[in-house]
Amino acid sequence: MTARDAIVVPTSEEPPELALTTPISNPGQRRSRASTTRAFLGKPATIVFLIVLAAIVTVSFIGPYLVGNPVTTSHPILHAPDLEFLMGTDALGRDYLARVVNGGRISLFVGFSVAFLCMTIGLVIGGLAGYYGGFLDAGLVKVAEFFQVLPGLVLALVAAALLGSNVWIIVAILALTMWPAVARIARAEAMRIAQLGYVESAKAAGFRGLRIIWSDVIPNALPPVLVATSMTVGRAILIESGLAYLGIGDANNPSWGALLNTAQGFMQTGWWLAVFPGALIFLTVLAVNILGDSLNDALNPTVGRVK
């Protein structure tokens, strides 16, 4: 759960952390959309984890209406999982299934909204920096370096401790610390695309830079940016769960990580309190990461075994 790029591509002569220009995809090697979809769905693991992720997301957002009230305390306390209480009950006699399902909504909301914000900021700033270069570009490199020195988890902890910790502040802080990872991919792609023939001809036809970025650079930079964004979902969920585990977050609306914070005190008497929320964080992040890898393989057919 570290804040840095998904994969460093070590091809340049410079040390990898300076090699911001290395594109993660190979120009001219891209597949058509239909064959990309086929390559993406071709592996059984992809299908399985697509279903897993879809199930987790569906249950988390519809489930709260099905599983009952997560704050009703009228059940037996620390009741082990059985057919009546599928995930047992907690120390206050609350149905743990209801609490876990509710927690999922918060964890997933943080993961996906942080990723969406990162993609938006990353595309705009990365696209501008890569296309125009110069001052903006140098600034982006500096900001990326800044977050390499001050890890996202630490900055998020400090900011949440000093400024307070509701869900919105945590989403904002995570997006703020994680967008450079997406932006540097977008930047590398924009630099590559800016050299291509269709951009040259768009320039020759008199289109303005912003228009070219919007209609040529961003759509074509999207595939690798999507891969980087998919990695952001998993990292955001992991960092949020870590923050919540340390007690930073909305106490009235506990996410999976916050449930684990409480579970820490019941490792001897209630193993289920720790096992279920953690397993769901693990499954969700695993599904997102494997889908991200498949997406990467489908979009970059040349990456893989050479010999």
Place this chain on the structure above:
Amino acid sequence: MRAFVVYVLKLLLSSFILFIAVLTVLFFLLELAPGDPVQTLVGDAPISPEFRAQITAAYGLDLPAWQRYFIYIGNVLTGNLGYSFGTNNEPVLDLILSRAGNTVAIALPAFLVSTVGGIILGAVAAKTRRKWLDGGISGITVGLFSIPNFWLGMLLIMLFSLTLGWFPSQGKSPYGEPGIAWQYAVLPVITMATSELAYKARIMRSSMIESLGQDFIDTARSKGLSSQYVLWRHALPNALLPMVTVAGYSLGFLFAGSALVESVFGWPGMGLLFVDAIHAQNNMVVLGVVIVLTVTIIVVNILTDIVYGLVDPRLRVRFTRKPTVAAVPKEAKA
């Protein structure tokens, strides 16, 4: 040689600027924080406005923000990180240094385990021709990469401490005894090393595949060298180059991640101090830990970049010799 000195000086300068940037961000966060520090100091007791003004002046809080900013930067640069709000009002730096050793005691073994393990796993996955082995290692690394490591720590405690009773679950030594007992360190080190090991194995695998695909590998093979020799003497050293940077930078992330791991195991290091200070709203200690962490990461990163410059033959050549551009004879052109 001169090129190398310039390289290092540039590195030092940009690192210093980065450090000041981090301090600036911290100062602004502290300024934005809600609450009145004077009110916190005097508590709920009613005090006269004169006394309040006296306290405000004593702490320099009557000065404008920009003046306090420069005072703050100056203090930090001279090693004064302020005083803890805790019972003894200890200097923050002393408090942190007394804990730093404990963090190093688990972070360093975790660093070694994850680096060596990651290199071996990644190299094996890249060179094997057995599909199941490569697939298996890749699957395991994605799995380890996706586990929240504090949850892994909880699982390890439940299995190895509470059920099997092999290792203690909390603290660094039996109650009241000084020093560190190794049984106490086993589980924290494993927990800390896991995700870093997975990350390094992934990097190593793609780096090794890349290296095996280079032209010089074909050249070495066509010279008749054995494939083992080519693997160990040609492919591996090349694949290890990016690992220098990845490994060096990972040390910083291990220190940063200590907040989570130390909380799971009640390990009294810098990370636990950090978390406790956050809950006690002991702001000077919170900022102090971040500053010490930042300095550590910056220093490690500088050393990493220097080592990289010395190890990579391409950079080494650039440092030791003047770049010689092959002059094209004029006659040949025509």
